[in-house]
Amino acid sequence: MTTRSLSHVLGVSQSLAGKAWLWRGRNMELGTGSAMGSQELDKSILTQLLMTRGVAPDEVAKHAKPTMREFLPDPAEFRDMERAAERIAHAVLNDEQITIYGDYDVDGATSSALLVDLLRSLGVDAGYYIPDRLLEGYGPSGEALVKLARDGSSLIVTVDCGAMAYEALTMARDEGVDVIVVDHHKCAAELPPTAALVNPNRLDESDLAASHGHLAAVGVAFLLAIALVRTLRAKGYFENRTEPDLMSLLDLVALGTVADVAALHGLNRAFVSQGLKILARRDRIGMAALIDASRLKRAPIASDLGFALGPRINAGGRIGESTLGVRLLTTNDPEEARAIAEQLSALNEERRAIEAEVQEAAEAQLEGQHNMAVQVLSADGWHPGVIGIVAGRIKEKTGKPSIVIALDPSDGTGKGSGRSISGVDLGAAIIAAREGGLLVAGGGHAMAAGLTIAQDKLSAFTEFLDERLARDVDKARLSQVMQLDLSLAPGGLTPDLVNTLEAAGPYGVGWPAPRVAVGPVRIVKADIVGKDHLRVIASGGDGQSFKAIAFRAAETEMAQTLIHRSKGRQFHFAGRVKIDDWGPRPAAELHLEDAAFAD
Template identity: 45%
Template sequence: MADGSANVGYLGVTRSLSGRLWRQRAAAPEITRSHQLNHGLSEPLARALASRGVTPETCADFLNPTLKALFPDPSSFADMDRAAEILVDALQARKRVVVFADYDVDGASSAALIVRWFRVMGLELSIYVPDRMTEGYGPSPAAFRHLKAEGADLVITVDCGAAAHDALACAAEIGLNVVVIDHHLMRPGEIPAVAALVNPNRPDDTSGQGHLAAAGVAFVLLAALNREARRRSLFSGPEPDLRAWLDLAAMGAICDVTQLVGFNRALAAQGLKVMSGWANPGLSALMDVAKAKGPASVFHVGYLLGPRINAGGRIGRSDLGARLLSTDDPEEAAVLAGELDALNASRKQVEAEVQEAAIRNIERESNQADAPCLVVAEDDWHPGVIGIVAGRLRERYRKPVIVIGIDRAADVGKGSGRSQPGVNLGRAVQAAYEEGLLLAGGGHAMAAGLSVRPGAIPELRAFLCERMADEAQAAAAEDGLDIDALVTTRGADRGLWTEFQRLAPFGPGNPEPVFAAADVRVERPMALRGGHVRVTLTDGSGGRLKAVAWRCEDTEIGRRLLQEGGAVHVVGKLKPDDWQGREGVELEIEDVADPRAR
């Protein structure tokens, strides 16, 4: 049996072909036994629950997350009651209300939630989404002046606004009331003067719901609006059924990669059930253009629906996603979904071109790939895809990466970075800004954005490498892959996959289960278009397990899989394989290790 200690490495693997240590997820034996006895679970599943921090007291709610058990009191959010009063006042006075949304899925979902509630109440709201290229992120003084001139009485910002101090000051000057619905981190003492600011991450909020996406905050706001409207006896018939819009709350929670724990887990789990009815015309139309079907899953949301909604904000018209999710017209939804699908195809092509160029850039430099931080820049890289590319390169090189697209005409480079656990990229970028190396910059531990003069990029690269050298070295030593259970090719079947689906939905705070298979042989390797590799795995159990490794053909993992023969250890995630009704599984390979090289 494999040793799960970090010193030895799971299956003895201290350095895999991707350079990682393999570890067994740590779980308290007494909690594992409690889950087994109290809930009738197998040892591997009970152990997986314990390793994810699920206690005996929280196990029942984790396995069956319900809104009834986990919904927070809206009044526990700072300014929530005040926001509800202001918005219901606007409803009764028939004011001109504009929803100002961020251009990503969370912003679009949040906007659609609020628009749909007001529509049921008889008031149609306008949606404004800033253009990523010309306006940038969040509210600006110019945007608020434009909305005021257009006759807006009240603006509701969603998934943005909490840090827009200049814009909010401008709104106060021109007499434009603003209610902020946000979830981004705020610094102490940074609560702007505004009609209401609802954000579980504002310094004085005590709701304990800081892991919510903006769509989750907006969903709680709808409960507060129902309560306020009920208090004023505004319902002549049934109240708006908030459960019908749980699909939108789930979209924001999953696509914004939030911690799927507690109430947020209930939103995602129950929202996927609602989504599976495909009653939202926009989501149904997106499924049609994606040529997908079946009950909604995290895969549908994260890989089919979300990227298409985001495509409008990345390389197209920024308001397409919010319009799609808020429309009740199937014909309009079909047209918008078609536009977003085409934009997503263009986005993938642009992304692939930038990624290939970035890899060439990194690897033609004799020492850059070995640096603590990779900073890669070229002319005319599209700012809408550089963040995605930075994330891909971070996965490939296992270190912080910043990708910069240079606009020579404007003499500016716009950069986006993604970091490795244990390396605080946002802090390093902030230090570079304070050092005068950047025009603008900021972020958090795992992601950052910046603007820089092209001529300063070499100095910026040197500064960041020196600044992050110690953290990067420590992070590389701790870079590991956490494994839930050891399986055989015969035992990795549909029954095992179904059993572990009791942990779903997966995401941050509840990672998808990872399985290891020892001493397997690789048969029938095949390189696929896109750099993927497909194989069949066999071992002494007599089973045959289909497996695929994505985007790996030109890596050590891909080269080893394509060799065929010879025993290897593999680690990956089980996925359903329903092709032609077979109800099987396949393994998505995450890592490979040579048993002889430990």
């Protein structure tokens, strides 16, 4: 391994995607003679990967293998945590009827399942309520809370929702039912009326608790589980009863954390790292069925949670029955689990088809918005269950924050979902728009937000976002570069390298997966496979060849260049290295993200 002071990786100042290739940290070029299996080289790569993700040199060992012991805070540091634990403990001791009210996405489903599972292990037959996305929308419904109270629930715990539900929680208070909110979305200075509101993103949080604002709701729910067990222990509840195994809940925490695109640093890395170990044991019947339905032949890795397991849970809430995810994750019946997992897989395929239609229609509107800082796209008839996914696709395509709104002509309103780019706080802008009277409802966090809007406010809302976020978007887009961790020849793309890079995981938002640069290479073959994926076979001067694939890239400048204008030219490639295990033996392939001329 060598280091150089070049300002650009492989001298690339402008790639086919218009990006400069820069080192994420210290230059790391691996020559063809490097012994990729050597412990010394593996340790050097691992150390470099951790340090370029913000780890201090004296904390490398701590972050290399993140454990709960090292990263778990005292739950009592969070405001209202002990109050929430006391109220739930009182309900447990007095055999009260408890209902968990969850959001309809993966974070909501896993948070709900976690608390239902915990309470059942404590001898409480807790119920759950998941609203219908289309009929009830996001957040607690006052009518639903009141009905739950009148049906006998004296305590309701909302998870992944409720932080801004003033009207609904006021209705619940007036009905006389206690509601505890467990959430992670942005809060306003004035909080809604609750028995307790546990949220690291409260504006009045302590510095330590606020430093955990990146937790998904399921992570906050896990901290509440710890606090509840501790409270019950102090009350002597476990003198003749076995304490629940809280670590067994980490499979749910890992799935919800990754699927909700929570930043994978600090405690979240420990949650996911340890949760993957629980997933590998296949102890949870519903999770094992979900893994099988996803056709995974090995223990799940972090990316599987976001791209295989999570979308199936989400499909129930998006276009099917909202309770399917919680039912799957809490059932003890293998046959029921298998049937629900198969149903979710079928719904996921249906969701993909609907998503493709909405995305095509949304992209057709982009031409008229090329000067806008935020893409706001809307139409009648779009399925509200896929607008968040489409917003993410549009964001990736344009490099701008994007909001996709499904309009309902029957009442003149629209349901919208937005996704942002790094450096642009979309959630804060949505809250400001709501407070300014431009939205019926709205909230979220920096990278994602949801809203309800009256159709006649669309133009004013779009102009508000453009004015508020234009400077932030321009600054963020100007700073967009391709950051790389390693540079190597084609012969260095091996399964051993993949294993070395994976050792610094799990990866996700805030803890990016390593990118490598490979080159120079010549194109042996380049074509389109599937609907719109670019496949390339490339060969280097070291005599080694490899496969690269760029997903959903058929219409990009990169794909057109590599297919039609590569004769006699050499290129550098950039992307992420993965294991291709479809062949007779595992091989490394490059998930291609960018390319540049090398001559």
